[in-house]
Every structure is written in structure tokens, then in C-alpha cells.
Amino acid sequence: MSFSIPASQSKIVLRQRPEARVISTLGQGDSTFEYVTEKLPSVAEVKDGHVLIRVEHVSLDPAMRGWLRDARSYIPPVQIGEVMRAGGVGTVVASKFPGLQPGDQVSGTLGWQEYAHIPGKACEKRQVAGGSTLLDYLGPLGxxxxxxxxxxxxxxxxxxxxxxxxxxxxxxxxxxxxxxxxxxxxxxxxxxxxxxxxxxxxxxxxxxxxxxxxxxxxxxxxxxxxxxxxxxxxxxxxxxxxxxxxxxxxxxxxxxxxxxxxxxxxxxxxxxxxxxxxxxxxxxxxxxxxxxxxDYAKRYHEAERDISKWLADGSLARKFHVIGDGAKSAKEALQLCPQALNDLFDGKNVGKMVVKVAEPLR
Structure with missing residues (x-):
């Protein structure tokens, strides 16, 4: 796969911790989040053992509100200035990890950003089977x-x-x-x-x-x-x-x-x-x-086996509530994420809420 990697990318980072409801404006007054740009590594600059992933969809989940709280929990909180944590799916565009190569479709904690430069072991290669799509790895298969x-x-x-x-x-x-x-x-x-x-x-x-x-x-x-x-x-x-x-x-x-x-x-x-x-x-x-x-990570394959079968035979339905379908750019789509998180808590979704960051490469 041949793909041109841009020199920089957009991402949404945590600006300050909300006391109650997330303040969805970006970088103003008491805003929870801030929009920033950063330089992207070239293919040669990708770290050993890492991959560069083009993010295509990111997940919106209630647990994300808990990750903003500076409190003891099952996972460390998102740090001030850190990209907002979120599950995502996308395509590898550069790799220095033996198990992955450009063109592979993956899922992982990719965050509210256009590209994720992360260790290869932190994401999973996905072979999309009949009756399923890559997006399902943010829903029924995720x-x-x-x-x-x-x-x-x-x-x-x-x-x-x-x-x-x-x-x-x-x-x-x-x-x-x-x-x-x-x-x-x-x-x-x-x-x-x-x-x-x-x-x-x-x-x-x-x-x-x-x-x-x-x-x-x-x-x-x-x-x-x-x-x-x-x-x-x-x-x-x-x-x-x-x-x-x-x-x-x-x-x-x-x-x-x-x-x-x-x-x-x-x-x-x-x-x-x-x-x-x-x-x-x-x-x-x-x-x-x-x-x-x-806690069930070692047994995920058991659930995935059953859920895949139910999706294939039509006995399990799924519904996606997609934000950002009409966005003109990844930057514009990412800026919708904070308000989408509030919309999740307001119950505006039916089924799984995701933000479409970019068109899938395939």
C-alpha cells in the first residue's frame, strides 16, 4: 500500500479536568479540551517496535468521563496535555513492528487524533470475516x-x-x-x-x-x-x-x-x-x-467466536450512531468529539456512538 503521510496532524488533548459536565468548547476559558497540531514522524522516523496508524473511527463511551477524573481506578486517568483516550479503528500506514505492515486494518486505543504512533503490541490486526466490518470492532466485536x-x-x-x-x-x-x-x-x-x-x-x-x-x-x-x-x-x-x-x-x-x-x-x-x-x-x-x-482479556476469543456467529447468521443486530459523516476534514470531525461525548450522556444516540475521523482506506 502506498500512502502519503502528512507533515503534521490534528488532535484533541485534555486541557483541564471537569468538575461536572464536560465543557465542550475548545481552548476557551474553562474548556475541558484543547485542539492542537503536532509534527508527524516520517516513515524513517517511526520508532522501533511502533506503528503509525491512520485513525478512521473513534469510539464514544461513558467510561471516558471516568478517565478524566484524577482518582484511583482500574486504569490511570488521562493526563493534562495528553491526547484524549479513546478506542479506535484504522489502517497501518508505516510500521517497524514485525507483526504489522502497511495496509493492515487494526483496532486499539488510538485516541482523538488523526494518526496514532503507538507500540505495535498495543493494537490488534483485524481480519474482517463475512457478515462483519472493521467498525464492528468498536461495537459488537469490540x-x-x-x-x-x-x-x-x-x-x-x-x-x-x-x-x-x-x-x-x-x-x-x-x-x-x-x-x-x-x-x-x-x-x-x-x-x-x-x-x-x-x-x-x-x-x-x-x-x-x-x-x-x-x-x-x-x-x-x-x-x-x-x-x-x-x-x-x-x-x-x-x-x-x-x-x-x-x-x-x-x-x-x-x-x-x-x-x-x-x-x-x-x-x-x-x-x-x-x-x-x-x-x-x-x-x-x-x-x-x-x-x-x-479482566476477561484472556477469554475475549470465546466471546468473539460466539458474537461473530450471531452476526453472521443474523441473530444479533447492531446499530451505529455516526458523528462526523458530513465533516469536510479530519480536523473538523475531531472538533465534534467533545460535544459528542456530552450528547452520549444526554442519550442522543441509539446504539453505538462513533466519530468518523476519515474515510477508510479500503
Missing amino acids: SSGQTAYWGIFDVGAIKANDVVVVTGAAGSVGSLVVQMAKLKGCKVIAVAGSDDKCKWLKESLKADEALNYKHADFKKTYREVTQKKYGYIDVVFENVGGEVLDLTLLCLKPGARIALCGAIADYNNPKPTGLKNYQTLIAMRAKLQGFIVF
């Missing part, structure tokens, strides 16, 4: 699919006929969990933030129930559905936290399992209120377990 798979099958330990609640059900992870639970023969109650999302969850993803938590009568309806219609909840895949999780604690069967994947309701809240109904966990001998998908 961290979203892995999170859904291990959270519902291992932490949630679902079995046929379980009553399963999925919050944030129209998002990247939640929409996959809904389908995986249905594939297992479960009864699925999906919770989302709009009537359109609920309609999609029922009609397209075949959720048994889909409830809009923004409705004024949601709390009453939720308890009636989970307690009276379905006889309480066996498993919860929790993406939202906050008041919905607190309400859910009153609707559990004995021995219920809650896979705590995220708490999007409180990520932008500097003073979360916490749970009030936690004593139900004792009475119901229930389990509330947080998990990190990276």
Missing part, C-alpha cells in the same frame, strides 16, 4: 460486545426463563445485552429514555417490555411490571445507576444478581446521593457486583 457478553453470561449468570432488566438498553452495550438475553431464552424488560428508543427495543430487538424512565408514571409502571406481571427480577444489567437502580433494589427475587457495568446517571454528578434501598440486598440474599471487561 469492548461493547465483550462487556455485554461477560456481564450478562458470567456476572449475571443468566439462564433460560430468567426475568432480566437492562437499563440504558438502547445504548451500545445495553442493546447487545437485550439480544443476548433473548437468545438465552430470558424475559427481558428494557429501560430507555425515549418512546422512540422503547419502540425500537420492542419491535426490532424483541424486548418483552420497554419502559421510558422519563415518563411521569415510570416508577409505578416499573414496579407493576417487574413485581406483578413478571414476579420480580432475577438478573439486572445495570448501566445507569442512580434512582433507577435504587428502585430496582425493591423488585428483586431471592438470589438475584446485579451486574454493575456503569453508573451514567452519576458520572457528571460531583455529589452522588447514593443508594437508599441497599438493605434489600441482605433480605433477598442478592449480589451486586461491579466488573471490568479487561
Whole structure:
């Protein structure tokens, strides 16, 4: 593959840590991020053991808000002046790593930038199989699919006929969990933030129930559905936290399992209120377990095998919400990233939100 590498590139770096919601303007006053340009290495200047990757799509995930917080966690925070961390897919344009060559399609933590100059071992070569695309490695074949798979099958330990609640059900992870639970023969109650999302969850993803938590009568309806219609909840895949999780604690069967994947309701809240109904966990001998998908890295191939099969035979659907399709340049597309992160928290996406940085080379 022959490709001309430009002399410089655009990227978005962390300017200062937000106290609450990300300030999406760039480089002004209390802005969270800043747009910068930097020199790119030539082919000869690529470091030994490194590759230069042309970034084509980057992922938007709720976990990114946590990476901006200077606190102890499962991964170090993004540092001030550092490119914003993000999963991405792209094409190798220069390589000094034995396992990769120009033209190879890869996925990895590529960041909000046009090009990623990273160690070759920090990315994975992707052979796109029938029924899949490279973009799927940011969705069902990437961290979203892995999170859904291990959270519902291992932490949630679902079995046929379980009553399963999925919050944030129209998002990247939640929409996959809904389908995986249905594939297992479960009864699925999906919770989302709009009537359109609920309609999609029922009609397209075949959720048994889909409830809009923004409705004024949601709390009453939720308890009636989970307690009276379905006889309480066996498993919860929790993406939202906050008041919905607190309400859910009153609707559990004995021995219920809650896979705590995220708490999007409180990520932008500097003073979360916490749970009030936690004593139900004792009475119901229930389990509330947080998990990190990276813990399953050695078993990713198991999930990828099953998910690939489901994609190929059409039993698992995916939906991408693409930002930047109309952008005139990579610079313009990257500048959309901060606002897109806020849009994610505002629930403006259906399915997986990504930013298109550049047209794929193939």
C-alpha cells in the first residue's frame, strides 16, 4: 500500500479536568479540551517496535468521563496535555513492528487524533470475516460486545426463563445485552429514555417490555411490571445507576444478581446521593457486583467466536450512531468529539456512538 503521510496532524488533548459536565468548547476559558497540531514522524522516523496508524473511527463511551477524573481506578486517568483516550479503528500506514505492515486494518486505543504512533503490541490486526466490518470492532466485536457478553453470561449468570432488566438498553452495550438475553431464552424488560428508543427495543430487538424512565408514571409502571406481571427480577444489567437502580433494589427475587457495568446517571454528578434501598440486598440474599471487561482479556476469543456467529447468521443486530459523516476534514470531525461525548450522556444516540475521523482506506 502506498500512502502519503502528512507533515503534521490534528488532535484533541485534555486541557483541564471537569468538575461536572464536560465543557465542550475548545481552548476557551474553562474548556475541558484543547485542539492542537503536532509534527508527524516520517516513515524513517517511526520508532522501533511502533506503528503509525491512520485513525478512521473513534469510539464514544461513558467510561471516558471516568478517565478524566484524577482518582484511583482500574486504569490511570488521562493526563493534562495528553491526547484524549479513546478506542479506535484504522489502517497501518508505516510500521517497524514485525507483526504489522502497511495496509493492515487494526483496532486499539488510538485516541482523538488523526494518526496514532503507538507500540505495535498495543493494537490488534483485524481480519474482517463475512457478515462483519472493521467498525464492528468498536461495537459488537469490540469492548461493547465483550462487556455485554461477560456481564450478562458470567456476572449475571443468566439462564433460560430468567426475568432480566437492562437499563440504558438502547445504548451500545445495553442493546447487545437485550439480544443476548433473548437468545438465552430470558424475559427481558428494557429501560430507555425515549418512546422512540422503547419502540425500537420492542419491535426490532424483541424486548418483552420497554419502559421510558422519563415518563411521569415510570416508577409505578416499573414496579407493576417487574413485581406483578413478571414476579420480580432475577438478573439486572445495570448501566445507569442512580434512582433507577435504587428502585430496582425493591423488585428483586431471592438470589438475584446485579451486574454493575456503569453508573451514567452519576458520572457528571460531583455529589452522588447514593443508594437508599441497599438493605434489600441482605433480605433477598442478592449480589451486586461491579466488573471490568479487561479482566476477561484472556477469554475475549470465546466471546468473539460466539458474537461473530450471531452476526453472521443474523441473530444479533447492531446499530451505529455516526458523528462526523458530513465533516469536510479530519480536523473538523475531531472538533465534534467533545460535544459528542456530552450528547452520549444526554442519550442522543441509539446504539453505538462513533466519530468518523476519515474515510477508510479500503
